[in-house]
Amino acid sequence: MVDTAVQLYTLRSLDAPVPELLDRVGAAGFDGVEFAYRVRESPVEEVLAALDRNGLDAASAHVPIESLEDAPTEALEDGFDETVDLYDRLGVDTLVVPWLDAEQFESAAAVDAVATRLNSLADALGAEGVRLAYHNHDQEFAAVDGAPAIERLIDRTDERVGFEVDVGWALVGGADPAALIDRHADRITHVHVSDADLGRGESVALGEGDVDLDAVVASARDADCEWLVYEHDDPADPIASIEQGARALRDALV
Template sequence: MVDIAVQLYTLRSLDASLPELLDRVGEAGYDGVEFAYRVRESPVEDVLAALERNDLDAASAHVPIEALEDAPAEALEDEFDETVDFYDRLGVDTLVVPWLDAEHFESAAAVDAAAARLDDIAAALDAAGVRLAYHNHDQEFATVGDAPALERLIDRTDDRVGFEIDAGWALVGGSDPAALIDRRTDRVTHVHAADADVDRGESVALGEGDVDLDAVVASARNADCEWLVYEHDDPADPIASVEQGAKVLRDALE
């Protein structure tokens, strides 16, 4: 069974505490949330209480790669341990690297270096009982050799590195997101159910862009994906966007 969550980046412009945002997510009918930004602004106990009263699970969390690198420097080791402990308290079992700059996908050597970096993080997280995933934008689809850089990244990383395929950005990058998920069923942990206008290269509401959502949902199911995560990068009305996203996803899953 695939559950639906919302990436809290969608609600970042709202002047509300995280527990208040979780109440709105619960009212919209989601099963879970993907944490990002502002997550540390409220006491953990208040966040846990909001998750419980809204019957929400923690689907995953977006965490900058710098907070996950278990480097020899004592300060960085402390940050890694603190990050893992913090998200463990929230019930998060998958930490997602949300972004690497385009320079990491401009050559085979750059992709291989990024892959080694992710492998090191995945090994450290695995030892702590946590899974690592990587979330794409469109820069990962630059051609390296004769294939998209993302394909090389998947091939060069250990199986402990999962992938959260963002359907909208994959399409903007020139890839068919459903076909990508079908090719990589063993590596996909989450799917960002995001839509995009390819000509403008912009995030749009589900159903208003060029993504074939039905095909993406079918591929996510075929891959035994745990979560479909709704995200809109810049909604005019965040609450209306989240409510509409839940309805569209529920309809697509019927």
């Protein structure tokens, strides 16, 4: 069974504490939430209470790679230990690196260096009972030695490194998202269900762009993915966006 969640980045423009955002997520009908930044703005106990009263599970959390590689500094409040501890208290078992700059995917050597970093983090997190995953945008689909960089990255990372395929960004990058999920089914833990209008080059509501949602959901099911995570990068009305996203996912899962 595939559960549905929402990436809290979708609600980032709302001036409300995380527990209130979780109330909105629960009301929209999702099964869980993928945390992003701002989690430390509210006491952990209040976040846990909001998860409980809304019947929400913690699907995963997006965490900057610097927080997993570095010790705390003035510029970086949390390091590895602090990050692992926080999300352990919130019941999160998968931490996702959400972004690496485009230059990390411009050459074979650069991709191999990323793979080494992710393998090292997977080792460190595995010792803490936590999984690591990587979330793509479109830069990972740049051609490297005649193939998309993401293919080299998957090939050169340990099987303990999972992948959270963002289908909208994969499409923008020139890939067939459903085929990508099919090809690497054993490595994909989560699917970011977003949509994109290729003509306008922007994020749109599910069903209003060029992503084949039914094909993506079917592939996610076949791959035994645990979570379909809804995200809209820049919704005009965030609450209407997550409500529409929840409906679209429910219809696609019927």
